[in-house]
Amino acid sequence: MNKKIITELFKEVFRTRTVEEEIAKRYKDGHMRCPTHLSIGQEAVPAALSLIMRKNDFAVSSHRAHAHYLAKGGSLKRMIAEIYGKETGCSKGKGGSMHLIDLASNFMGSTAIVGNTIPIGVGLGLSSIIKNKKQFSFIFFGDGAVEEGVFYESVNFAIVKKLPVIFICENNFYSVYSPLEVRQPKKRKIHKMVSGLGIRSFYNESDDPYVLYKFLEKKIDFNNFNSGPYFFEFKNYRWREHCGPNYDNDIGYRKKNEFEYWIKKDPLIKIKRRLNFLSKKKIEFLEKKIKKEITDAFSYAESSKFPNPKEAYKGVYAK
Amino acid sequence: MQSHQNFLIPKRHIREFMQNNEISYSSSINEALKYSMKKDKNMICYGLGVTDPKEIFSTTKDLVKIFGSKRVFDVPTSENVLTGISIGAALNNVRSVVSHQRLDFFLLAMDQLVNSAAKWHYMFGSKASVPITIRLIIGRGWGQGPTHSQNLQSWFNHIPGLKVVMPTFANDARDALISSIFDPNPVLFLEHRWLHENKEKKIKIGKIKKIKSKICSKGKDITIVSTSYLTIEALRAAKFLKKNYNISAEIIDLISIKPLDLNTILKSVKKTKNLIVADTGFSTGSIASDIIYEVMNSNKKSIVKSFPKKIAMPDVPEPTSYGLTKNFYVGANKITDEVLKILNIKKNKELILKEPIPHDVPGNWFKGPF
Numbered sequence: 001m002n003k004k005i006i007t008e009l010f011k012e013v014f015r016t017r018t019v020e021e022e023i024a025k026r027y028k029d030g031h032m033r034c035p036t037h038l039s040i041g042q043e044a045v046p047a048a049l050s051l052i053m054r055k056n057d058f059a060v061s062s063h064r065a066h067a068h069y070l071a072k073g074g075s076l077k078r079m080i081a082e083i084y085g086k087e088t089g090c091s092k093g094k095g096g097s098m099h100l101i102d103l104a105s106n107f108m109g110s111t112a113i114v115g116n117t118i119p120i121g122v123g124l125g126l127s128s129i130i131k132n133k134k135q136f137s138f139i140f141f142g143d144g145a146v147e148e149g150v151f152y153e154s155v156n157f158a159i160v161k162k163l164p165v166i167f168i169c170e171n172n173f174y175s176v177y178s179p180l181e182v183r184q185p186k187k188r189k190i191h192k193m194v195s196g197l198g199i200r201s202f203y204n205e206s207d208d209p210y211v212l213y214k215f216l217e218k219k220i221d222f223n224n225f226n227s228g229p230y231f232f233e234f235k236n237y238r239w240r241e242h243c244g245p246n247y248d249n250d251i252g253y254r255k256k257n258e259f260e261y262w263i264k265k266d267p268l269i270k271i272k273r274r275l276n277f278l279s280k281k282k283i284e285f286l287e288k289k290i291k292k293e294i295t296d297a298f299s300y301a302e303s304s305k306f307p308n309p310k311e312a313y314k315g316v317y318a319k
Numbered sequence: 320m321q322s323h324q325n326f327l328i329p330k331r332h333i334r335e336f337m338q339n340n341e342i343s344y345s346s347s348i349n350e351a352l353k354y355s356m357k358k359d360k361n362m363i364c365y366g367l368g369v370t371d372p373k374e375i376f377s378t379t380k381d382l383v384k385i386f387g388s389k390r391v392f393d394v395p396t397s398e399n400v401l402t403g404i405s406i407g408a409a410l411n412n413v414r415s416v417v418s419h420q421r422l423d424f425f426l427l428a429m430d431q432l433v434n435s436a437a438k439w440h441y442m443f444g445s446k447a448s449v450p451i452t453i454r455l456i457i458g459r460g461w462g463q464g465p466t467h468s469q470n471l472q473s474w475f476n477h478i479p480g481l482k483v484v485m486p487t488f489a490n491d492a493r494d495a496l497i498s499s500i501f502d503p504n505p506v507l508f509l510e511h512r513w514l515h516e517n518k519e520k521k522i523k524i525g526k527i528k529k530i531k532s533k534i535c536s537k538g539k540d541i542t543i544v545s546t547s548y549l550t551i552e553a554l555r556a557a558k559f560l561k562k563n564y565n566i567s568a569e570i571i572d573l574i575s576i577k578p579l580d581l582n583t584i585l586k587s588v589k590k591t592k593n594l595i596v597a598d599t600g601f602s603t604g605s606i607a608s609d610i611i612y613e614v615m616n617s618n619k620k621s622i623v624k625s626f627p628k629k630i631a632m633p634d635v636p637e638p639t640s641y642g643l644t645k646n647f648y649v650g651a652n653k654i655t656d657e658v659l660k661i662l663n664i665k666k667n668k669e670l671i672l673k674e675p676i677p678h679d680v681p682g683n684w685f686k687g688p689f
Contacts, residue, residue, distance in 0.1 A: 058411070092444030101443040108410050109443060113434050119400040120435065123407020130361055130389065130413050137407075150430070153400035160395060316479050318440045318448030318503035 003277055005051060007286075009209040010271045012047040015290045016067045017268050019076065022294055023066075023083065024245035031302070032083045034096035035112075039067035041239035044267035045170050046071035046140075048212035052220065053138055058106050058124040060117035061140040063098045064238075065110030068140045073105030077297040086304035093307045094315070106135075114175070115141065115148030118167075122154045125163035125229070134225045136164045144175035146190055147183055152197070158229040159198050165229040166220065167199075172235075176242045177253040191233035201231040208270040237262035342521040344514045347493035348378040348454075352416060354493075354524060355500040356386050359414055362500070363390045366401070366418030366454070375418050376456070376515050398424055402431035405451040406439065414450050416500060420689075422455040422509070423466045436505040437480035448503045452496070457547070457599070458512030459648055460679035461687050464639035470599040470632070472546070473606050475507045476577045482506040483576035484530055485599075487514060487550040490522045491574055495530045511548040511599070512689075513681035532580035534587065538569035541593035541658055544584055544610060546573045548681075549597040549630075555651035559672045560658055568658065576606055581613055585622075588614055594627035595657050597649070602631040628657045644679055 020038045027036065039046070042064070050071035053059060061068040069079055075090065082089030083097045091099050098112040108124060111117050121139035128135040145151055146169060158165045169190060173180050184190075195201035204215045212234065220230060239262070241248035249259050275283060342350070356362050368375050370383045370393045383391040394401055398419065405415035419425045425432075432453075440448045457470045475483045482504055486492040492510070499506035535550065536557050545553040550572040560566040569587050573580070588594050594614060598607035607629040614622060630649050638644060652672050659666050675682075 060407075090444070091442060091446070094444050095442045099442045101446050103446055108407075109439070109447070111435060113430060116403075116430060116434055119403020119431060120407035120410070122400065123404035123409070124411055125407070126363075126404055127361075127408040127411035127413040130363060130408070131411065150399045150403065153395065153397035154403070156395055157397060157400050157404065315441050315445040317482075318445070318450075 005213060006210055006271065006274045007278070008051055009047050009213060010275055011286060011290060012050045012071065013043045013209055013268050013271050014287060015294070016043045016046065016070055018291060018294055019070065019080075020066060022298060024240065026298065027245035032097075033085060034083060034098070035243050036083060036097040036245070037064035037243050038238075038240050038245065039064055041262065041266070042170060042172060042236040043067055044207050044209045044212055044270070045168065045234045045236060047209040047267070047271070048216055049138065049168065051213055052216045054136075054222070056106060056133070057136045057138060058108050058121065058128070059138040059140065060108050060121040060124070061100075061110035062114065062117060062142065062145065063110070063112045064142070065100050065140070066097070069100045069102060069107050069110065072102070072107040074100060074102035074107045075104070076293065077300040078102065080297045081301040081304050084301040084304070085306060086301055087307040087311075088300070088304040092311070115145040115150045117141075118145060118151055118154040119157070122158050122163060122165050125158060125165035126161060128164055129161070134164075136166055136222065138166045138168060140168050140170065142175070143169065143171040143173065143180060143190065144183075145169070146194075147175070155194065155197050155199055155229070155231065162226055162228040164225055167229065167231040169231070169233045170236055171233055172238045174238065174242065174254070179253070191231065194231045194233075199229055199231045201233070203233045205235045207236065207265040207267045209267055210271060210274055237265070239263065340521055341518045342489045342493070343516055343518045344489045344492055344510070345377045345516070347489040348496060348510065349380050350524075351493040351496035351500070352379065352382060353385065355416070355497055356382070356390065359501075361412065362414045362416070363408065364416045364418075365392045365394050367394055367396055368420060369393055369418055375420060376512070378515075379418065398427040399431055402428040402436065402453070405453070406431060406435050406449050409449045409451050410447055414452075414500060416452045416454060418454040420456055421467050422457050422471060423469050425453065425455055432481070432505070433478055437478045440504070441480060449505050450501075450503045451505045452499045452508055453505070454508045454510060456510050456512055459548075459637065460513070460644070460681070461685065461689070462639040462641065462679070463637065463689065465636035467689065468637040470509070470547075472507075472509055472576050473600050473604050476606055476609070480504070481577065483509070484574065485509040485511070485547040485576055486574050487547055487572050488535070489517060489519050491533065491572070493524065494528065495574060497524070498527050498530050501527055509547065513548045513685075514551070516682065516684050517551070530575040532574055532583040533572045534569060534583070535572045536568065536570040538567035538591065540567050540591055541595065541662060542569045542571060542584070542587040542591045543595045543597060543654065543658070544571045544573055545597040546576065546606065547599050549599050549649070552650040553597055553654055556654035556658065556672070559651065559655055563667070563670045564659070564664060566658060566662065566664070579610065579613065581617070584610065584614060585617055588622055592622070592624045593661055594623055595630060595654065595661065596627065597630040597654055600631055601634050602629065603634050605629065605631045607631050625661055628661055630654060630657060641677070641679055646678075648678070650674070
């Protein structure tokens, strides 16, 4: 059982990492013409959740959503096509990297404004109670969103109404290039502050997807639909620039040793180490298969057509 | 049309007992909510005060008794989250009606309204839609002042993806609310506080129809397009003009602000060759300005005899003091003056359209506080 989970976690981390690296590699070609926020270095939490979230559960996310979308089961080729602005994209080219959706897997949407989907995820939790379908709603956001008023409104509402909502805060220390110390008091622990609102609040600083998986599995009680919301804080680190394909340690907003410390905590290395029950050949086989899927997704995106320019004027209103 | 006859003889100061065959504006809202919640078993209704003893000026009366606290509930004072919640619920096919006792508080929810509700359908390639109705009560008078009286329909009008509705009469309000609730798009439903007690003969609920503008008084000399409470004032002006100057004004109650029912307006202006647009909002960037542009740009340059007039609130915040608001509000007098100017008719200073006293309430029924 553990072997299966570890293998799945490895595949998820490897897939996300390779997708993002491929985007970074090809970004300079100028065909992906939209702001793109990569998840490289931040794969552990979404990978762990990919095995926690059930198909029927809902998920929403923010501007840095590729890993969450994939973790929920969003179509890879439609995501890449969306970043390429093609008609086959998950949002038909109208949203780009920051507006992903995959209704087949209940990934209900990611948006570009910090904190914006937090209340929307709470609304999905409320709808689940109304319809009594026992679906949980997972909300992904970062440390910056915790500074938005709507975050507190959302947590409060979810507590008052005892909603099946799971708040996932991935604290990567930076809001664009502004570090936590200019944004929040030095000694604050986000999960402690949030627990003061009256929500079950948990924290884990591991970078090991397997550790996070076991942790989440223990904490979330899917059998108790009416027990109210959960809040989780995790720590992770964005390796590349806030937005775009490059490394940006040269511009001086973070220290080299900080970066090197986090690179050593690489979630991919952590999960790969646990794969000792698989032969090198078997691992290579898995990697090859994933790489092929990714190459195919890029070919799909590149060979897809742009939408007809007339489409720009359509779809403002639902009929 | 017939149902609006009682407004041609305004009874602003008389609060009559409602008769069986009558419906007031606030009870029409209540009826629309009940009708819709019966029709859609998943629909929810919430907002600050929805279940409190005053029940949003009686508009949400008995809803919690009938439909239960799971579907009808009071909420935290968090306008932004309430809007976001309605969007999230809508994505799972749960329709919301969210009520705000004054529009001004709803300004805290602009991110959810403008960045999400309005754009969701478009930016996700038409894969999902956001059927929500946001009730915003607007008003004037009784010292509502700078931040309890704003009529900001033009803000919402500016945003692609939103619909904006401002009915004036009870039956129209009920039908428009039902239509808004079952619209697959986000609709801002603006109710003027001064209309809540207005009554008319009740018409049965019919089929759900597209919300359109309505000619509520026929005429041949000038077209007056008006919104919300100003339609009541326009009808007062029309009656005065007919009696004293034999001017026959055609009054179009806009009802739907966005989308704009331009055809109804053009058809009327083509006939009367004169146009006044009366808007409850501030003058700059008003809906009135837009309508005038659309009419002048309608490829019929000779459509009007003289350039249309705009009547709107001055570009200053509404003051609070009873003294400061004397002659501040635009209404029947201003409309009358502009009609005479546009038709080049000399004003007879002996003929006075008496303004109601006191000037800051819709009728003696209104004793404040808000």
